[in-house]
Each structure stands twice: as structure tokens, then as C-alpha cells.
Amino acid sequence: MATPDPLHVPVLLQEVLDNLPVPAAGRVLDLTLGLGGHAEAILARCDAGTRYLGVDRDPRARARAEARLGHDARLAILGGTYEDIWDDAGFQGWMRTEAPDGLDAVLMDLGVSSLQLKDPDRGFSFQAEGPLDMRMDPEAGVTALEWLSEQTDATLADALYGYGEERASRPIARAILRSLQAGTLNTTLDLAAAVYTVLPREIARRKKQIDPATRTFQAIRIAVNGELDRLARAITQAALSLKPGGRLGVISFHSLEDRIAKQTLRRLAGIYDGPGRSAPEPLPRKLRLIHAGGLKASEAEAGANPPSRSARLRIGERLEDIQSSRTTP
Numbered sequence: 001m002a003t004p005d006p007l008h009v010p011v012l013l014q015e016v017l018d019n020l021p022v023p024a025a026g027r028v029l030d031l032t033l034g035l036g037g038h039a040e041a042i043l044a045r046c047d048a049g050t051r052y053l054g055v056d057r058d059p060r061a062r063a064r065a066e067a068r069l070g071h072d073a074r075l076a077i078l079g080g081t082y083e084d085i086w087d088d089a090g091f092q093g094w095m096r097t098e099a100p101d102g103l104d105a106v107l108m109d110l111g112v113s114s115l116q117l118k119d120p121d122r123g124f125s126f127q128a129e130g131p132l133d134m135r136m137d138p139e140a141g142v143t144a145l146e147w148l149s150e151q152t153d154a155t156l157a158d159a160l161y162g163y164g165e166e167r168a169s170r171p172i173a174r175a176i177l178r179s180l181q182a183g184t185l186n187t188t189l190d191l192a193a194a195v196y197t198v199l200p201r202e203i204a205r206r207k208k209q210i211d212p213a214t215r216t217f218q219a220i221r222i223a224v225n226g227e228l229d230r231l232a233r234a235i236t237q238a239a240l241s242l243k244p245g246g247r248l249g250v251i252s253f254h255s256l257e258d259r260i261a262k263q264t265l266r267r268l269a270g271i272y273d274g275p276g277r278s279a280p281e282p283l284p285r286k287l288r289l290i291h292a293g294g295l296k297a298s299e300a301e302a303g304a305n306p307p308s309r310s311a312r313l314r315i316g317e318r319l320e321d322i323q324s325s326r327t328t329p
């Protein structure tokens with residue numbers, strides 16, 4: 001029976017169900033299990049022979065998914081990242097025993113879940129007081145505060161610009177590091193306050209613009225979690241783990257992620273986007289693109305679930321190794 005988790009509503013759910021069909025006794029890999037929203041809906045459509053492996057780097061998300069779906073013997077849950085899970089012994093064992101011929105569907109629903117965003121203790125939100133943490137796996141890596149203390153004006157400005165597309169990156173970087181040196185940068189609200197000294201919140205509110213701290217928080221979160229570092233490789237590995245006819249769906253939430261998803265899928269479809277007229281060497285054609293521009297939330301979904309407004313689903317279908325690629329509308 002469906003048990004919606006009020007903390008996170010899965011985005012583009014219907015589009016995922018329609019475009020990642022799972023055949024009888026299908027094999028599904030969910031690389032961002034989160035609270036299991038997509039998993040629950042996909043499993044509800046699948047038969048008893050289905051096997052579904054859910055991976056997430058966040059132990060709290062896994063615990064929540066386990067409480068919600070752990071009764072379903074078709075589901076296995078593993079801790080790890082989609083960059084490194086391929087070398088994990090448990091993962092390799094599951095692939096060997098359950099999916100020796102490859103996978104029918106792989107889902108990557110990138111970014112953070114509402115569980116993470118809404119919990120002030122995780123430090124992702126500029127709307128509530130919390131520690132400057134922002135780690136998706138609170139047991140690994142450095143906190144946002146530790147990461148900030150390793151930055152210079154130049155490296156921080158680069159990160160704010162590169163990962164947040166923040167045009168005021170330089171003065172904001174200086175304001176943040178000034179606050180750090182003065183000993184007044186301890187919480188999420190302190191970080192937001194440093195941004196507001198450069199981009200006043202009141203002006204943004206009057207102009208009905210997004211909160212000026214949004215891009216800075218996004219950039220620091222991406223840097224702390226290394227979110228874009230090896231995304232292209234993970235997407236490639238996911239695509240290559242499909243059996244012919246199997247499909248990969250990647251949901252991104254901002255233009256940086258989407259650019260990587262788009263370029264990687266296009267490259268795997270043998271489409272050359274580099275400089276010049278043709279690729280210096282023939283590109284492998286491993287995928288066929290489905291809905292070349294990707295799918296976006298309907299107006300109804302965007303109204304009911306605001307995080308879905310920025311989501312885009314891109315889909316590729318695995319080809320037999322010798323086939324050529326074509327795009328369908």
C-alpha cells in the first residue's frame with residue numbers, strides 16, 4: 001500500500017513511470033533512493049520477480065526508505081555514492097547474482113531531498129538556524145565551515161560563480177571570509193547574513209526575486225559534496241550497465257547538473273558537441289535519446305510541488321553495440 005512521505009514528494013513521477021518501463025522480472029537500479037518515493041511507485045507496478053536495488057549516500061534517508069519499504073523482499077538497499085558504488089563488493093555481488101545480463105532501468109534523481117533541506121541540523125537551509133554542515137553523508141568529508149576555512153577570496157569566488165552562477169561572487173566571497181575571520185560565521189543564518197551585506201534581502205523581496213542567499217548555499221553545498229566532480233562518469237557507468245533496450249533516467253535540478261547530464265547522454269548517443277564540424281575520433285553509439293530536450297513538470301505538478309519547477313528528466317535507451325543512434329520526439 002502506498003505510504004506517501006510528507007517530507008519529500010517525488011518529482012516527475014508520472015514521466016518516470018511512463019518512460020522507464022520495467023518488464024516482467026525486471027532489474028532496476030535506483031542510484032538516489034532518498035526516501036523511496038520513486039521506488040515505491042515503480043515497485044507498485046512491478047511483478048514479484050522484479051529486483052530493485054536502491055543506493056543512497058545519506059544514512060538517514062536510507063533508514064527512512066527502509067522503514068517505508070523494508071517489508072518488500074524485492075528491494076535491497078545499499079549505502080554509497082553513485083560515483084563509487086561500482087567498485088563496492090556488495091553492489092558487484094548484487095549485479096552478478098541478480099542482473100548478470102544488465103539492467104532494465106536506472107534512475108538518478110540528483111541533488112538533495114526535502115528531508116535534507118528541511119532539517120535545520122543538516123545546515124542546508126538559509127531559512128532556519130543550523131550548523132554550517134551541508135554534508136549529505138554526515139559521517140564523511142568536511143563540513144561547510146571546514147571547507148570555507150580552507151578557501152581564499154579567489155577560490156571561494158570561483159566556487160560561487162562556477163557552482164552557483166553567482167554574479168556577485170567576488171564581494172560575497174570577501175564578505176563571507178571577513179565574517180569567518182571575525183569569528184561571526186558559525187551558523188547557516190550567519191552565512192546568509194554575510195550574503196545579505198552584499199545583496200540586501202529586502203530589495204530582492206520587493207522585486208519578488210529569489211532569496212539572494214540561494215545561489216551561495218547551492219554553490220557551497222555542491223562544493224562540499226563534490227556533486228559535479230564525477231557526475232559525467234557516473235552517468236556513463238549507469239548507461240553502460242543497461243541491457244539493450246534498458247533505459248536510464250536522469251533528473252537534474254539546476255542548469256549545471258543538467259548541462260552535464262545533457263552533454264554526457266548526447267555523447268553516449270554518438271552526438272558530437274565539441275569544437276569543429278566533426279569529432280576527432282568516432283564517438284561510441286551506446287544510447288538512443290528519448291525526448292531529446294528532456295521532460296519538465298506539468299503546470300499542475302509545478303503548482304502543487306514547487307521543487308519540481310526546476311526539474312528536468314533526460315532519458316537514454318541502451319542500444320545493441322552495433323546499432324546507430326537516432327532521436328525520437
Ligand SMILES: C[S@@+](CC[C@H](N)C(=O)[O-])C[C@H]1O[C@@H](n2cnc3c(N)ncnc32)[C@H](O)[C@@H]1O
Nearest residue numbers: 010032034035036037038057058081082109113
Ligand atoms: C532528490 S533526492 C531523491 C529522492 C527519491 N527519488 C525519492 O523519491 O524519495 C536525492 C537523493 O540522492 C542522494 N544523493 C545525492 N548525491 C548522491 C551521490 N553522489 N550518491 C548517492 N546518493 C546521492 C541524496 O542523499 C538524496 O537522498
